[in-house]
Amino acid sequence: MSSASGHRNPSRSVSSSTVIADNAAGYHDLKIDGYLTIKGFPTGVPIKSSPFTVGGHRWRICFFPNGDRAITVGPFSLSPEASPFLFLDEVVARPRWWFSVPPSDLHRHLADLLQSEKGADVVFQVGRETFPAHRCMLAARSPVFSAEFFGAMKESRTAAEVVQVNDMEAPVFKALLCFLYTDSLPEMRKEDEDVMGQHLLVAADRYDMERLKLMCEGKLCEYIDVGTAATILTLAEQHCCHGLKKACFHFLSDPEKLRAVMTSDGFKHLSRSCPSIKNDLMTMLAP
Template identity: 55%
Template sequence: MFIHRRSQLEGSAAYLRDDCIRIRCDVVVSAKEIISTADVPPPDVGLDILQLLWDGEGSDVSFEVASETFRAHRYILAARSPVFMAELYGPMKETTETCVRIHDMEARVFKLLLHFVYTDWLPEMDEGVIVVMSQHLLVAADRYGLERLKLNCEHNLCCRINTSTVASTLALAEQHGCQGLKKACVQFLKSSRNLKAAMATDGFEHLTTSCPNVLEELLAMVAP
Protein backbone atom coordinates (compact mmCIF):
# COMPACT_ATOMS: atom_id res chain seq x y z
CA MET A 1 0.00 0.00 0.00
CA PHE A 2 1.28 3.45 -0.90
CA ILE A 3 0.66 6.21 1.67
CA HIS A 4 1.22 9.73 0.50
CA ARG A 5 -0.51 11.71 3.27
CA ARG A 6 0.46 11.97 6.94
CA SER A 7 -3.18 11.87 7.99
CA GLN A 8 -3.54 8.43 6.46
CA LEU A 9 -0.60 7.15 8.47
CA GLU A 10 -1.68 8.69 11.79
CA GLY A 11 -5.20 7.42 11.43
CA SER A 12 -4.21 3.81 10.82
CA ALA A 13 -3.37 1.59 13.78
CA ALA A 14 -2.14 -1.04 11.36
CA TYR A 15 0.96 1.02 10.50
CA LEU A 16 1.57 3.35 13.47
CA ARG A 17 2.05 1.76 16.89
CA ASP A 18 3.42 3.61 19.92
CA ASP A 19 4.48 6.46 17.66
CA CYS A 20 6.73 4.03 15.77
CA ILE A 21 6.59 2.75 12.20
CA ARG A 22 8.44 -0.17 10.67
CA ILE A 23 9.39 0.09 7.01
CA ARG A 24 10.49 -2.87 4.89
CA CYS A 25 12.66 -2.22 1.84
CA ASP A 26 13.45 -4.78 -0.88
CA VAL A 27 16.66 -4.00 -2.75
CA VAL A 28 17.40 -5.76 -6.05
CA VAL A 29 21.00 -5.68 -7.32
CA SER A 30 21.54 -6.45 -11.00
CA ALA A 31 24.46 -8.76 -11.82
CA LYS A 32 25.49 -6.32 -14.55
CA GLU A 33 26.12 -3.66 -11.91
CA ILE A 34 28.57 -5.79 -9.94
CA ILE A 35 32.09 -4.76 -10.85
CA SER A 36 34.71 -7.47 -10.45
CA THR A 37 38.14 -6.50 -9.25
CA ALA A 38 39.70 -9.77 -10.46
CA ASP A 39 41.29 -9.70 -13.92
CA VAL A 40 40.82 -13.06 -15.64
CA PRO A 41 43.69 -13.82 -18.03
CA PRO A 42 42.98 -15.32 -21.47
CA PRO A 43 43.00 -19.13 -21.80
CA ASP A 44 46.51 -20.56 -21.93
CA VAL A 45 45.85 -24.28 -22.22
CA GLY A 46 47.16 -24.18 -25.79
CA LEU A 47 50.49 -22.85 -24.59
CA ASP A 48 50.73 -25.56 -21.96
CA ILE A 49 50.06 -28.30 -24.50
CA LEU A 50 52.48 -26.70 -26.95
CA GLN A 51 55.19 -26.77 -24.29
CA LEU A 52 54.47 -30.48 -23.89
CA LEU A 53 55.18 -30.87 -27.61
CA TRP A 54 58.47 -28.99 -27.59
CA ASP A 55 59.69 -30.67 -24.38
CA GLY A 56 58.76 -34.10 -25.72
CA GLU A 57 57.53 -35.17 -22.29
CA GLY A 58 55.49 -38.37 -22.61
CA SER A 59 55.94 -38.55 -26.39
CA ASP A 60 55.39 -41.97 -27.91
CA VAL A 61 55.97 -41.38 -31.62
CA SER A 62 58.46 -39.43 -33.70
CA PHE A 63 58.48 -38.15 -37.25
CA GLU A 64 61.43 -37.80 -39.58
CA VAL A 65 60.87 -34.92 -41.96
CA ALA A 66 63.75 -33.97 -44.25
CA SER A 67 66.71 -33.90 -41.87
CA GLU A 68 64.77 -33.15 -38.67
CA THR A 69 63.04 -35.34 -36.11
CA PHE A 70 59.88 -34.30 -34.24
CA ARG A 71 58.57 -36.08 -31.15
CA ALA A 72 54.82 -36.08 -30.58
CA HIS A 73 51.92 -37.77 -28.80
CA ARG A 74 49.76 -40.27 -30.67
CA TYR A 75 46.53 -39.54 -28.81
CA ILE A 76 46.70 -35.80 -29.55
CA LEU A 77 47.46 -36.32 -33.23
CA ALA A 78 44.71 -38.94 -33.57
CA ALA A 79 42.17 -36.72 -31.82
CA ARG A 80 42.84 -33.85 -34.21
CA SER A 81 43.31 -35.59 -37.55
CA PRO A 82 41.40 -38.53 -39.08
CA VAL A 83 44.48 -39.35 -41.15
CA PHE A 84 46.73 -39.50 -38.10
CA MET A 85 44.04 -41.61 -36.41
CA ALA A 86 44.17 -44.12 -39.27
CA GLU A 87 47.96 -44.10 -39.46
CA LEU A 88 48.64 -44.40 -35.74
CA TYR A 89 45.72 -46.51 -34.51
CA GLY A 90 44.40 -48.16 -37.66
CA PRO A 91 45.57 -51.27 -39.53
CA MET A 92 48.46 -49.42 -41.16
CA LYS A 93 52.16 -50.03 -40.70
CA GLU A 94 52.67 -46.82 -38.70
CA THR A 95 50.56 -48.31 -35.88
CA THR A 96 53.46 -50.32 -34.48
CA GLU A 97 56.24 -47.97 -35.53
CA THR A 98 57.70 -45.42 -33.16
CA CYS A 99 59.27 -43.41 -35.97
CA VAL A 100 57.30 -42.34 -39.03
CA ARG A 101 59.02 -40.96 -42.12
CA ILE A 102 57.21 -38.21 -43.99
CA HIS A 103 58.15 -37.51 -47.58
CA ASP A 104 57.46 -34.51 -49.83
CA MET A 105 57.22 -32.00 -47.01
CA GLU A 106 59.61 -29.42 -45.58
CA ALA A 107 60.52 -29.64 -41.91
CA ARG A 108 59.42 -26.07 -41.24
CA VAL A 109 56.00 -26.83 -42.73
CA PHE A 110 55.54 -29.93 -40.57
CA LYS A 111 56.62 -27.94 -37.51
CA LEU A 112 53.87 -25.40 -38.17
CA LEU A 113 51.43 -28.24 -38.80
CA LEU A 114 52.23 -29.71 -35.37
CA HIS A 115 51.90 -26.28 -33.79
CA PHE A 116 48.38 -25.98 -35.17
CA VAL A 117 47.45 -29.53 -34.18
CA TYR A 118 48.43 -28.88 -30.57
CA THR A 119 47.06 -25.33 -30.21
CA ASP A 120 44.46 -24.75 -32.98
CA TRP A 121 46.24 -21.56 -34.06
CA LEU A 122 49.28 -20.58 -36.09
CA PRO A 123 52.17 -18.48 -34.83
CA GLU A 124 52.99 -15.12 -36.35
CA MET A 125 54.85 -15.37 -39.66
CA ASP A 126 56.90 -12.79 -41.51
CA GLU A 127 54.92 -11.13 -44.28
CA GLY A 128 57.63 -12.10 -46.76
CA VAL A 129 57.04 -15.84 -46.30
CA ILE A 130 53.39 -16.03 -45.32
CA VAL A 131 52.15 -16.70 -48.87
CA VAL A 132 54.63 -19.52 -49.56
CA MET A 133 54.10 -21.06 -46.13
CA SER A 134 50.32 -20.82 -46.44
CA GLN A 135 50.50 -22.58 -49.80
CA HIS A 136 52.58 -25.43 -48.36
CA LEU A 137 50.44 -25.61 -45.23
CA LEU A 138 47.26 -25.79 -47.30
CA VAL A 139 48.61 -28.88 -49.06
CA ALA A 140 49.61 -30.41 -45.71
CA ALA A 141 46.25 -29.57 -44.15
CA ASP A 142 44.43 -31.24 -47.02
CA ARG A 143 46.70 -34.25 -46.71
CA TYR A 144 45.88 -34.74 -43.01
CA GLY A 145 42.25 -33.70 -43.05
CA LEU A 146 42.74 -30.53 -40.99
CA GLU A 147 39.86 -28.48 -42.37
CA ARG A 148 40.23 -25.54 -40.01
CA LEU A 149 43.90 -25.15 -40.86
CA LYS A 150 43.01 -25.41 -44.53
CA LEU A 151 40.49 -22.60 -44.21
CA ASN A 152 43.03 -20.55 -42.28
CA CYS A 153 45.48 -20.90 -45.15
CA GLU A 154 42.79 -20.04 -47.69
CA HIS A 155 42.07 -16.84 -45.78
CA ASN A 156 45.75 -15.86 -45.73
CA LEU A 157 46.06 -16.45 -49.46
CA CYS A 158 42.81 -14.65 -50.33
CA CYS A 159 44.07 -11.55 -48.53
CA ARG A 160 47.34 -11.55 -50.47
CA ILE A 161 46.39 -12.25 -54.08
CA ASN A 162 48.52 -10.33 -56.55
CA THR A 163 49.73 -10.73 -60.12
CA SER A 164 52.81 -12.72 -59.10
CA THR A 165 50.99 -15.26 -56.92
CA VAL A 166 47.50 -15.54 -58.40
CA ALA A 167 48.31 -18.23 -60.97
CA SER A 168 50.04 -20.61 -58.55
CA THR A 169 47.35 -19.94 -55.95
CA LEU A 170 44.61 -20.68 -58.47
CA ALA A 171 46.25 -23.98 -59.41
CA LEU A 172 46.51 -24.87 -55.73
CA ALA A 173 42.86 -24.01 -55.14
CA GLU A 174 41.76 -26.19 -58.06
CA GLN A 175 43.88 -29.16 -57.01
CA HIS A 176 42.71 -29.13 -53.38
CA GLY A 177 39.07 -28.21 -53.76
CA CYS A 178 39.24 -24.69 -52.31
CA GLN A 179 36.24 -23.13 -54.00
CA GLY A 180 36.33 -19.87 -52.06
CA LEU A 181 39.98 -19.32 -52.90
CA LYS A 182 39.40 -20.22 -56.54
CA LYS A 183 36.56 -17.74 -56.77
CA ALA A 184 38.77 -14.98 -55.33
CA CYS A 185 41.52 -15.71 -57.86
CA VAL A 186 39.11 -15.76 -60.81
CA GLN A 187 37.59 -12.49 -59.65
CA PHE A 188 41.08 -10.95 -59.55
CA LEU A 189 41.84 -12.16 -63.07
CA LYS A 190 38.66 -10.66 -64.48
CA SER A 191 40.72 -7.53 -64.89
CA SER A 192 42.48 -7.76 -68.26
CA ARG A 193 45.38 -5.83 -66.76
CA ASN A 194 45.83 -8.35 -63.95
CA LEU A 195 45.43 -11.28 -66.33
CA LYS A 196 48.07 -9.95 -68.71
CA ALA A 197 50.56 -9.48 -65.86
CA ALA A 198 49.80 -12.92 -64.41
CA MET A 199 50.35 -14.60 -67.79
CA ALA A 200 53.98 -13.44 -67.74
CA THR A 201 54.76 -15.38 -64.54
CA ASP A 202 56.10 -18.90 -64.10
CA GLY A 203 53.02 -19.72 -62.06
CA PHE A 204 50.80 -19.22 -65.08
CA GLU A 205 52.85 -21.71 -67.07
CA HIS A 206 52.37 -24.21 -64.24
CA LEU A 207 48.64 -23.46 -64.27
CA THR A 208 48.32 -24.22 -67.98
CA THR A 209 50.00 -27.63 -67.64
CA SER A 210 48.51 -28.76 -64.33
CA CYS A 211 44.97 -27.34 -64.63
CA PRO A 212 44.03 -26.95 -68.31
CA ASN A 213 40.32 -26.88 -67.42
CA VAL A 214 40.87 -23.76 -65.32
CA LEU A 215 42.66 -22.15 -68.25
CA GLU A 216 39.62 -22.87 -70.42
CA GLU A 217 37.40 -21.18 -67.83
CA LEU A 218 39.63 -18.10 -67.87
CA LEU A 219 39.64 -17.92 -71.67
CA ALA A 220 35.87 -18.22 -71.77
CA MET A 221 35.64 -15.46 -69.19
CA VAL A 222 37.75 -12.94 -71.13
CA ALA A 223 36.63 -13.93 -74.62
CA PRO A 224 34.65 -11.19 -76.41
Protein backbone atom coordinates (compact mmCIF):
# COMPACT_ATOMS: atom_id res chain seq x y z
CA MET A 1 0.00 0.00 0.00
CA SER A 2 1.51 3.24 -1.12
CA SER A 3 1.95 6.12 1.16
CA ALA A 4 0.21 9.44 0.38
CA SER A 5 3.22 11.30 1.74
CA GLY A 6 5.17 10.33 -1.38
CA HIS A 7 3.00 12.60 -3.65
CA ARG A 8 3.58 16.09 -2.28
CA ASN A 9 2.75 19.12 -4.54
CA PRO A 10 5.82 21.13 -5.56
CA SER A 11 6.04 24.64 -4.13
CA ARG A 12 5.28 27.55 -6.49
CA SER A 13 7.56 30.57 -6.85
CA VAL A 14 5.83 33.92 -7.57
CA SER A 15 7.71 36.93 -9.07
CA SER A 16 6.91 40.14 -10.95
CA SER A 17 8.64 42.95 -12.84
CA THR A 18 7.74 46.42 -14.04
CA VAL A 19 8.77 48.10 -17.27
CA ILE A 20 8.61 51.90 -17.22
CA ALA A 21 8.40 53.20 -20.79
CA ASP A 22 9.13 56.81 -21.57
CA ASN A 23 6.81 58.49 -24.01
CA ALA A 24 8.37 60.13 -27.07
CA ALA A 25 6.38 62.17 -29.55
CA GLY A 26 7.27 63.96 -32.74
CA TYR A 27 6.16 64.43 -36.31
CA HIS A 28 7.60 64.39 -39.79
CA ASP A 29 5.86 66.11 -42.73
CA LEU A 30 5.95 64.04 -45.91
CA LYS A 31 5.09 66.02 -49.03
CA ILE A 32 4.46 64.15 -52.27
CA ASP A 33 4.63 66.25 -55.45
CA GLY A 34 2.62 64.88 -58.35
CA TYR A 35 0.43 62.73 -56.12
CA LEU A 36 -1.90 61.63 -58.93
CA THR A 37 0.99 60.12 -60.91
CA ILE A 38 1.76 57.52 -58.23
CA LYS A 39 -1.68 55.90 -58.12
CA GLY A 40 -0.40 53.21 -60.50
CA PHE A 41 2.12 51.87 -57.99
CA PRO A 42 1.67 48.10 -57.30
CA THR A 43 0.24 46.98 -54.00
CA GLY A 44 2.96 46.66 -51.37
CA VAL A 45 5.39 49.05 -53.07
CA PRO A 46 6.04 51.99 -50.75
CA ILE A 47 7.39 55.49 -51.10
CA LYS A 48 9.80 56.13 -48.24
CA SER A 49 10.53 59.36 -46.46
CA SER A 50 13.95 60.50 -45.37
CA PRO A 51 14.96 59.00 -42.00
CA PHE A 52 14.16 61.00 -38.90
CA THR A 53 14.81 60.46 -35.19
CA VAL A 54 12.24 60.26 -32.40
CA GLY A 55 12.92 58.89 -28.92
CA GLY A 56 16.50 58.02 -29.81
CA HIS A 57 15.47 55.77 -32.72
CA ARG A 58 15.59 56.37 -36.46
CA TRP A 59 12.31 56.05 -38.33
CA ARG A 60 10.93 56.35 -41.84
CA ILE A 61 7.38 56.95 -43.08
CA CYS A 62 6.46 54.36 -45.68
CA PHE A 63 3.56 55.41 -47.92
CA PHE A 64 1.74 52.67 -49.81
CA PRO A 65 -0.41 54.36 -52.54
CA ASN A 66 -2.34 51.15 -53.15
CA GLY A 67 -2.17 49.57 -49.73
CA ASP A 68 -0.02 46.98 -47.98
CA ARG A 69 -0.77 43.89 -45.89
CA ALA A 70 1.49 45.08 -43.09
CA ILE A 71 0.21 47.04 -40.09
CA THR A 72 -0.80 50.37 -41.53
CA VAL A 73 -2.24 53.70 -40.52
CA GLY A 74 -4.45 54.39 -43.54
CA PRO A 75 -2.02 53.98 -46.47
CA PHE A 76 0.92 54.78 -44.18
CA SER A 77 3.20 52.42 -42.26
CA LEU A 78 5.87 53.33 -39.73
CA SER A 79 8.97 51.15 -39.64
CA PRO A 80 11.92 51.46 -37.20
CA GLU A 81 15.39 51.32 -38.69
CA ALA A 82 17.33 50.39 -35.53
CA SER A 83 15.32 48.27 -33.11
CA PRO A 84 12.64 45.66 -33.94
CA PHE A 85 10.98 46.08 -30.54
CA LEU A 86 9.53 49.59 -30.94
CA PHE A 87 5.80 50.13 -30.75
CA LEU A 88 3.90 51.87 -33.52
CA ASP A 89 2.42 54.48 -31.19
CA GLU A 90 5.83 55.79 -30.14
CA VAL A 91 5.73 58.19 -33.12
CA VAL A 92 2.96 60.58 -34.00
CA ALA A 93 2.86 60.96 -37.78
CA ARG A 94 0.74 63.63 -39.45
CA PRO A 95 0.30 62.73 -43.14
CA ARG A 96 -1.07 65.40 -45.43
CA TRP A 97 -4.05 64.35 -47.50
CA TRP A 98 -5.07 65.79 -50.85
CA PHE A 99 -8.73 66.14 -51.81
CA SER A 100 -10.31 67.34 -55.02
CA VAL A 101 -12.68 70.07 -53.86
CA PRO A 102 -15.23 71.19 -56.48
CA PRO A 103 -15.58 74.91 -57.15
CA SER A 104 -18.19 76.85 -55.23
CA ASP A 105 -21.71 76.55 -56.61
CA LEU A 106 -23.24 79.10 -54.26
CA HIS A 107 -24.13 81.32 -57.22
CA ARG A 108 -26.16 78.47 -58.75
CA HIS A 109 -28.15 77.90 -55.55
CA LEU A 110 -28.87 81.61 -55.20
CA ALA A 111 -29.92 81.80 -58.84
CA ASP A 112 -32.34 78.93 -58.18
CA LEU A 113 -33.67 80.82 -55.15
CA LEU A 114 -34.37 83.87 -57.30
CA GLN A 115 -35.93 81.78 -60.04
CA SER A 116 -38.14 79.72 -57.71
CA GLU A 117 -39.33 82.79 -55.76
CA LYS A 118 -39.40 80.70 -52.55
CA GLY A 119 -39.62 82.89 -49.46
CA ALA A 120 -39.82 86.10 -51.50
CA ASP A 121 -40.99 89.00 -49.34
CA VAL A 122 -40.80 91.94 -51.74
CA VAL A 123 -42.16 92.44 -55.24
CA PHE A 124 -40.77 95.03 -57.66
CA GLN A 125 -43.08 96.56 -60.22
CA VAL A 126 -41.03 97.62 -63.25
CA GLY A 127 -43.23 98.80 -66.06
CA ARG A 128 -45.71 96.03 -66.67
CA GLU A 129 -43.51 93.30 -65.20
CA THR A 130 -43.12 92.15 -61.59
CA PHE A 131 -40.05 90.63 -59.95
CA PRO A 132 -40.35 88.84 -56.56
CA ALA A 133 -37.17 88.96 -54.46
CA HIS A 134 -35.81 88.66 -50.92
CA ARG A 135 -35.22 91.79 -48.88
CA CYS A 136 -32.37 90.32 -46.82
CA MET A 137 -30.49 89.33 -49.94
CA LEU A 138 -30.87 92.74 -51.54
CA ALA A 139 -29.97 94.56 -48.34
CA ALA A 140 -26.79 92.50 -48.00
CA ARG A 141 -25.69 93.50 -51.49
CA SER A 142 -26.75 97.14 -51.72
CA PRO A 143 -26.55 99.91 -49.09
CA VAL A 144 -29.46 101.63 -50.81
CA PHE A 145 -31.69 98.57 -50.51
CA SER A 146 -30.50 98.10 -46.93
CA ALA A 147 -31.63 101.61 -46.00
CA GLU A 148 -34.87 101.21 -47.93
CA PHE A 149 -35.89 97.93 -46.31
CA PHE A 150 -34.25 98.05 -42.88
CA GLY A 151 -33.67 101.72 -42.12
CA ALA A 152 -34.26 103.10 -38.64
CA MET A 153 -37.75 104.37 -39.52
CA LYS A 154 -38.92 101.23 -41.33
CA GLU A 155 -41.60 99.09 -39.74
CA SER A 156 -41.38 95.30 -39.81
CA ARG A 157 -43.67 93.70 -42.38
CA THR A 158 -44.96 90.18 -42.70
CA ALA A 159 -46.74 90.55 -46.06
CA ALA A 160 -44.84 90.96 -49.31
CA GLU A 161 -44.05 94.61 -49.99
CA VAL A 162 -44.59 96.07 -53.47
CA VAL A 163 -41.95 98.55 -54.65
CA GLN A 164 -42.44 100.65 -57.75
CA VAL A 165 -39.27 101.17 -59.81
CA ASN A 166 -39.36 104.13 -62.17
CA ASP A 167 -36.93 105.27 -64.86
CA MET A 168 -35.65 101.76 -65.56
CA GLU A 169 -36.56 99.14 -68.14
CA ALA A 170 -37.60 95.67 -67.05
CA PRO A 171 -34.70 93.79 -68.78
CA VAL A 172 -32.22 96.08 -67.04
CA PHE A 173 -33.75 95.46 -63.61
CA LYS A 174 -33.82 91.72 -64.31
CA ALA A 175 -30.09 91.79 -65.10
CA LEU A 176 -29.53 93.84 -61.94
CA LEU A 177 -31.29 91.19 -59.84
CA CYS A 178 -29.22 88.48 -61.48
CA PHE A 179 -26.04 90.28 -60.41
CA LEU A 180 -27.37 90.86 -56.91
CA TYR A 181 -27.91 87.13 -56.40
CA THR A 182 -25.02 85.60 -58.37
CA ASP A 183 -22.36 88.35 -58.63
CA SER A 184 -22.39 87.86 -62.40
CA LEU A 185 -24.38 89.12 -65.34
CA PRO A 186 -26.73 87.04 -67.48
CA GLU A 187 -25.68 86.06 -70.97
CA MET A 188 -26.69 88.57 -73.60
CA ARG A 189 -26.26 89.11 -77.30
CA LYS A 190 -23.04 90.81 -78.35
CA GLU A 191 -24.94 93.61 -80.09
CA ASP A 192 -26.81 94.41 -76.87
CA GLU A 193 -23.80 94.61 -74.56
CA ASP A 194 -22.99 98.29 -75.07
CA VAL A 195 -26.52 99.59 -74.52
CA MET A 196 -27.16 97.22 -71.60
CA GLY A 197 -23.81 98.24 -70.15
CA GLN A 198 -24.82 101.89 -70.19
CA HIS A 199 -28.15 101.22 -68.48
CA LEU A 200 -26.62 98.89 -65.90
CA LEU A 201 -23.96 101.47 -65.06
CA VAL A 202 -26.73 103.95 -64.23
CA ALA A 203 -28.53 101.29 -62.14
CA ALA A 204 -25.31 100.35 -60.31
CA ASP A 205 -24.71 103.98 -59.40
CA ARG A 206 -28.32 104.34 -58.28
CA TYR A 207 -28.07 101.39 -55.88
CA ASP A 208 -24.44 102.02 -54.83
CA MET A 209 -23.07 98.77 -56.25
CA GLU A 210 -19.44 99.63 -56.90
CA ARG A 211 -18.32 96.27 -58.29
CA LEU A 212 -21.07 96.21 -60.91
CA LYS A 213 -20.33 99.81 -61.77
CA LEU A 214 -16.65 99.03 -62.39
CA MET A 215 -17.57 96.00 -64.47
CA CYS A 216 -19.78 98.18 -66.66
CA GLU A 217 -17.02 100.76 -67.02
CA GLY A 218 -14.60 98.08 -68.17
CA LYS A 219 -17.08 96.69 -70.68
CA LEU A 220 -17.95 100.12 -72.09
CA CYS A 221 -14.28 100.89 -72.68
CA GLU A 222 -14.42 98.21 -75.39
CA TYR A 223 -17.21 100.07 -77.22
CA ILE A 224 -15.76 103.57 -77.46
CA ASP A 225 -15.82 104.67 -81.10
CA VAL A 226 -16.79 107.72 -83.12
CA GLY A 227 -20.48 106.93 -82.80
CA THR A 228 -20.55 106.25 -79.05
CA ALA A 229 -17.71 108.31 -77.55
CA ALA A 230 -19.79 111.41 -76.76
CA THR A 231 -22.62 109.42 -75.16
CA ILE A 232 -20.26 107.29 -73.07
CA LEU A 233 -18.28 110.38 -72.02
CA THR A 234 -21.49 112.07 -70.88
CA LEU A 235 -22.38 108.97 -68.87
CA ALA A 236 -18.92 108.85 -67.32
CA GLU A 237 -19.09 112.50 -66.26
CA GLN A 238 -22.59 112.27 -64.78
CA HIS A 239 -21.83 109.14 -62.74
CA CYS A 240 -18.26 109.91 -61.64
CA CYS A 241 -16.64 107.12 -63.66
CA HIS A 242 -13.08 108.40 -63.72
CA GLY A 243 -11.54 105.41 -65.49
CA LEU A 244 -14.16 105.44 -68.24
CA LYS A 245 -13.78 109.19 -68.66
CA LYS A 246 -10.01 108.82 -69.03
CA ALA A 247 -10.51 106.13 -71.69
CA CYS A 248 -12.83 108.44 -73.65
CA PHE A 249 -10.32 111.31 -73.53
CA HIS A 250 -7.59 108.95 -74.71
CA PHE A 251 -9.73 108.01 -77.72
CA LEU A 252 -10.54 111.66 -78.45
CA SER A 253 -6.91 112.75 -78.24
CA ASP A 254 -6.74 111.94 -81.96
CA PRO A 255 -7.82 115.22 -83.67
CA GLU A 256 -9.48 113.41 -86.60
CA LYS A 257 -11.59 111.26 -84.28
CA LEU A 258 -12.48 114.29 -82.17
CA ARG A 259 -13.67 116.25 -85.20
CA ALA A 260 -15.82 113.32 -86.28
CA VAL A 261 -17.34 112.99 -82.81
CA MET A 262 -18.16 116.69 -82.65
CA THR A 263 -20.53 116.28 -85.59
CA SER A 264 -22.52 113.51 -83.90
CA ASP A 265 -25.88 113.82 -82.13
CA GLY A 266 -24.24 112.54 -78.97
CA PHE A 267 -21.96 115.56 -78.88
CA LYS A 268 -24.97 117.88 -78.88
CA HIS A 269 -26.27 116.10 -75.79
CA LEU A 270 -22.82 116.29 -74.24
CA SER A 271 -22.69 120.05 -74.88
CA ARG A 272 -26.01 120.58 -73.10
CA SER A 273 -25.40 118.19 -70.20
CA CYS A 274 -21.70 118.76 -69.55
CA PRO A 275 -20.61 122.18 -70.87
CA SER A 276 -17.28 121.99 -69.04
CA ILE A 277 -16.40 118.77 -70.90
CA LYS A 278 -17.28 120.47 -74.19
CA ASN A 279 -14.86 123.29 -73.41
CA ASP A 280 -12.12 120.78 -72.59
CA LEU A 281 -12.61 119.06 -75.94
CA MET A 282 -12.57 122.33 -77.81
CA THR A 283 -9.30 123.19 -76.12
CA MET A 284 -7.84 119.90 -77.33
CA LEU A 285 -8.42 121.07 -80.93
CA ALA A 286 -6.60 124.35 -80.40
CA PRO A 287 -3.11 124.50 -81.93
